[in-house]
Amino acid sequence: LVWNQLELEHTEQLLVENLKQYLLELRQRHQMIKNLHCRYHKKGSAFSRLAPLKLEIFSHDPYVVIYHDVLYDAEMQGLIDSTRRRMSRSMVQYEIRQIEISEQRTSKEAPFTEKNDPQLLKRIYDRLKDMTGCDMLRSEHLSILLYDQGGHHDPHVDYHDLYWHPQEYEYHPFGDRQASVVFYLNDVEDGGETVFPKLQLVIPPTKGSALMWHNLRPWGEGDPRTQHASCPVLSGYKQVAIQWILQGTRDLVTPKDALSKRLRSLHSHMGHAPQQ
Numbered sequence: 001l002v003w004n005q006l007e008l009e010h011t012e013q014l015l016v017e018n019l020k021q022y023l024l025e026l027r028q029r030h031q032m033i034k035n036l037h038c039r040y041h042k043k044g045s046a047f048s049r050l051a052p053l054k055l056e057i058f059s060h061d062p063y064v065v066i067y068h069d070v071l072y073d074a075e076m077q078g079l080i081d082s083t084r085r086r087m088s089r090s091m092v093q094y095e096i097r098q099i100e101i102s103e104q105r106t107s108k109e110a111p112f113t114e115k116n117d118p119q120l121l122k123r124i125y126d127r128l129k130d131m132t133g134c135d136m137l138r139s140e141h142l143s144i145l146l147y148d149q150g151g152h153h154d155p156h157v158d159y160h161d162l163y164w165h166p167q168e169y170e171y172h173p174f175g176d177r178q179a180s181v182v183f184y185l186n187d188v189e190d191g192g193e194t195v196f197p198k199l200q201l202v203i204p205p206t207k208g209s210a211l212m213w214h215n216l217r218p219w220g221e222g223d224p225r226t227q228h229a230s231c232p233v234l235s236g237y238k239q240v241a242i243q244w245i246l247q248g249t250r251d252l253v254t255p256k257d258a259l260s261k262r263l264r265s266l267h268s269h270m271g272h273a274p275q276q
């Protein structure tokens with residue numbers, strides 16, 4: 001009986017602890033929800049002080065935000081005109097060196113590079129720097145995508161998860177995709193929302209806005225909560241410009257530095273080395 005009494009007290013204590021923990025989490029979550037807001041983003045260049053960017057925060061963790069009215073009409077038209085006749089079917093990468101056409105991703109796309117219009121590219125890169133603090137010297141090229149009616153991209157993540165596959169740095173010398181930026185270049189008649197099923201977020205495409213999210217956790221591991229999709233275009237078409245910001249961009253670390261940094265943080269977080 002005495003033992004049972006003790007056990008009962010212990011169970012009660014555990015329940016109370018659990019409840020306390022739950023309340024703490026609720027409070028933190030509530031605090032998070034309260035923290036969601038819109039504000040002007042004035043950091044960076046003279047441009048962003050004169051014309052502050054309008055930032056709306058959807059989620060702090062993972063970080064998902066939208067910048068409203070971030071591109072001018074003429075800039076968007078320039079991107080569209082320059083790529084109109086060069087579009088080809090988008091591909092999907094399942095494995096290293098295995099890139100193929102897939103019904104999971106039915107857009108067409110074309111790169112927009114310095115060759116196409118160096119001034120326009122510089123304007124867009126300057127804007128991206130104002131938004132993210134990163135320069136794009138060591139990032140992927142800007143891709144212009146076109147989804148026709150029915151065009152979609154099934155749920156996926158953008159990162160390669162080099163954190164768990166460091167041997168693949170060989171194929172991604174500037175590191176993993178730490179952030180994704182999707183510029184919406186037109187207003188879609190119906191459909192074409194970008195959705196994050198795990199975060200319960202639905203973002204309708206709005207011409208001139210840029211959606212940005214962080215794909216990696218602070219220590220470099222891919223964050224599966226960033227899984228997202230482009231819903232089918234129901235009516236009209238959808239055009240976007242996509243910029244993937246690689247890990248090599250922020251502090252221009254060399255891939256080797258990045259690799260050893262990842263390995264070091266892996267050791268300290270997990271207490272063991274990754275399997276080769």
Ligand SMILES: O=C(O)CCC(=O)C(=O)O
Pocket residue numbers: 153158182192193194228229230240242
């Ligand atoms: O078009 C969108 O809304 C998102 C596109 C996307 O996620 C991708 O191409 O990786």
Ligand SMILES: [Fe+2]
Pocket residue numbers: 156157158180228
């Ligand atoms: Fe994506």
